[in-house]
Amino acid sequence: MNEGLVVFVRSIIAFFTLLIFAKILGKQQISQLTFFDYVLGITIGSIAASLTTDLSSRAWPHWVGLLSWALLGYLMEYISMKWRYAAKYIEGEPTIVIMNGKIMERAMRKMKYTAADIMGLLRSKDVFDLTQVDFAIIEPNGQLSVLKKAEYEPLTAKDMNISKTSTGISTELIYDGMIISENLRQLDKDKNWLKSQLKKQGIKKVSEVFLATLTPSGSLYIDKYDDHIKKVTDIGDYKGPY
Template structure:
């Protein structure tokens, strides 16, 4: 048997043995990473270090060993994509730690997890009281996922029958003073509109903006190169006046759309109040 064949056999044997040891150690020891990331990271690092100092062994042997540790996990991951049963063998199952609000002590022992360690993970997810938890599951990567009891779940618009506009992902529209015109146009806005929005927040031009992001509602977040720049006072006042004017227009539209006579008069009354407020403010907006 040649020296390279010996290295190949030893490499494959080493991977299988390290996989066995990782499974034996349990999920909590490799939290936030997969089995293969844990195994490959340690092994390749060790081989790389030995490559530096192990001058008595040929460099080609070290390189072949590192190649084995890199290629075999890739092959295993490809097999995992195609075979559910193989994934169960290599990764195992998620483990239920709390069910129906009750701690499953046997499952804690199975994962070599103490109550103290479980509580640390729960507190990191802002769960300080076990009485708030319906189910807690240790995932394959060692993370603990938690589901609150139904009565403690946050209220959503759907729960109260409120219809909300569907929100799309926010888009970055300026990076280092450069406008991302494609992202801007996909949301239906122009550079001129964007320039007006950033000027409201103190920028004089696109070059003043380090980063800008727009959401599907048209709200623009910007970060300026000069963080000491503040929105000009006059523009703040004009922005408030524009918002009041928009509110007045909405009230007028509501009064025209409703068939309820009482509601119609209420909307008209509030619209007149907004109009009077604008008149009262007009003398101060340019100060």
């Protein structure tokens, strides 16, 4: 009982200590964290866990360790903000991996990236053809920034001097074969309307549909469980001889 109470009190101390340190160190999203930030967060979390459950030692040494790591992290942030030269070594700097459409093999090897890694990152940016890429840059947080060649850049409404209305956000009407009635009501639609739209696409039962969404502008998307795709394209790495 006493041990449980001690753990409870230590948990409260660790929780609010982490909350304060998180406020001080900033609010970077996970996708924006550099490798250094990631390791710092794991280490601080590990020390906080020890502070909570390690009853074989007193709490204050753990708390001092927690404070020390947080202060060092804050100091590194301050140095990075004040001196760009130091930030280059602490946080890293962007690295060009494709320049003028050519892959920079040396830069990739230096960063321990493979061609498959770059292809995967390009696909996450909706680029499936390397011939469209002019520049690709690995940012310090590991994300890829892509500049397409001018002829592959999409035209915007501003380029065409055309005014457009917003399409709005897609709302789920069917999810995993189940109708979401509340979302239908929000869009001023009913089940009869939805079933009539399904019939237009040759769908007899709602249970055939994996996902159906609708935008306020009226754009309806329907995906069935059975897509009738006879041959699935394999974009994986070469698996070697069998």
